[in-house]
Amino acid sequence: NAGVTQTPKFQVLKTGQSMTLQCAQDMNHEYMSWYRQDPGMGLRLIHYSVGAGITDQGEVPNGYNVSRSTTEDFPLRLLSAAPSQTSVYFCASSYLARTRSTDTQYFGPGTRLTVL
Amino acid sequence: AQTVTQSQPEMSVQEAETVTLSCTYDTSESDYYLFWYKQPPSRQMILVIRQEAYKQQNATENRFSVNFQKAAKSFSLKISDSQLGDAAMYFCAYRSVLTQGGSEKLVFGKGTKLTVNP
Numbered sequence: 001n002a003g004v005t006q007t008p009k010f011q012v013l014k015t016g017q018s019m020t021l022q023c024a025q026d027m028n029h030e031y032m033s034w035y036r037q038d039p040g041m042g043l044r045l046i047h048y049s050v051g052a053g054i055t056d057q058g059e060v061p062n063g064y065n066v067s068r069s070t071t072e073d074f075p076l077r078l079l080s081a082a083p084s085q086t087s088v089y090f091c092a093s094s095y096l097a098r099t100r101s102t103d104t105q106y107f108g109p110g111t112r113l114t115v116l
Numbered sequence: 117a118q119t120v121t122q123s124q125p126e127m128s129v130q131e132a133e134t135v136t137l138s139c140t141y142d143t144s145e146s147d148y149y150l151f152w153y154k155q156p157p158s159r160q161m162i163l164v165i166r167q168e169a170y171k172q173q174n175a176t177e178n179r180f181s182v183n184f185q186k187a188a189k190s191f192s193l194k195i196s197d198s199q200l201g202d203a204a205m206y207f208c209a210y211r212s213v214l215t216q217g218g219s220e221k222l223v224f225g226k227g228t229k230l231t232v233n234p
Contacts, residue, residue, distance in 0.1 A: 031220045040125070042207060042224040050220075058221065090161065094220055105222060107161035 002026050006091050006108035013081045013115045021076040021111050023091030029106075030096040032074040036060065036087040037110075043090060049074055050096060081115045088112050118143045118210050122225035129198045130233050136183075137193045137228045139208030147213045150184070150191045151222070155205040164206070167191065169213075195230075203232045 007022045025032065033048035035058075045058030049068040063085055065077040074093075078085060091108040119142045129135035141150070152164040167175045167184050175182050179199075183192045195202055208225040 033221060035222075035224075040226055042120075042122075042226040043222070044224070045221050048221055088159065092161075092222075096220065104163065105220070110159045110161075112159075 004091055004093055004106050004108035006089075006111050008111060009109065011111060011113050013078075013113065015082060015115060017081050018077070018079050019081065020078075021089055021091075021113070023074045023076065023108060024072050025074075025091075025093040025106070026072065027093065027106065028071060029093035030071070032068065032091065032093045033058070034064070034066065034074070034076045035090045035092065037090060038087050046076065046089075078113075081113075083115045086113060086115045118145075118148075118212070118223045120208050120210050120223050120225040122206075122208055122228050124228045125226070126229045126231070128231040128233060129195070131198055131200060133198055134194060134196045135198055135230065137195075137206050137208075137230065139191045139193070139225055141189050141191065141208070141210050141223075143189070143210065145212060145214070149211040149213060150182075151209040151211070152180070152182070152191075152193045153207045153209060153224075154202075155207065155227075156201075156203070161207075165193065198232050200232050200234060203230055205229050 004025045030051045034046040035043040037043045044060050047066040049055045055066050089111045092105045094105040121140045148169045150167045154162045154164045165177045179196045181194045205227045207227045209222045212219040
């Protein structure tokens with residue numbers, strides 16, 4: 001049981017490049033989400049998903065795309081990276097509140113992204 | 117929309133002493149969850165303690181305890197017998213107990229950096 005895994009751990013991009021941050025979980029969680037962490041800002045929700053084929057926007061979705069084709073995977077795509085997207089990105093997962101009465105969210109180890 | 121405020125960007129404590137980190141929140145819901153997360157330099161988000169709003173008893177986990185004041189919308193974290201390993205960023209977070217899709221999202225405060233001095 002690996003929990004929530006994220007790849008890569010570190011990434012440097014040039015402005016305008018695209019890339020995908022990978023997130024996978026092996027706990028059969030319906031809910032998955034992406035946060036970004038910036039100094040002095042805490043963690044802010046980018047996108048989330050409540051199941052395969054269902055995604056929705058969080059607080060700061062601009063510049064990011066997501067898809068959820070399987071229960072296990074929830075990749076985050078940057079189509080044209082900008083310096084403002086320099087941040088640490090966390091993926092998290094949990095059961096849905098309506099299917100399991102537990103509130104525990106599990107976090108991945110994070111990806112540090114630098115956009116030059 | 118819910119908001120979480122941590123008014124102390126940085127705190128310091130002497131080893132073996134006690135420190136309290138503050139958190140206030142704003143919500144119109146009557147039931148919810150509150151959490152404290154620890155983020156050491158490794159960057160991993162570690163759940164320290166959780167509180168269900170309908171429970172009046174304050175949560176305790178070993179050296180960590182909370183002072184939950186529902187009417188005041190306050191949720192402070194007390195760390196007793198502080199250890200060098202407690203040095204980290206601490207985040208307060210809110211989660212709804214509603215069951216519609218998306219209610220699982222966490223709303224975080226901006227964090228408090230705790231330094232433990234030997």
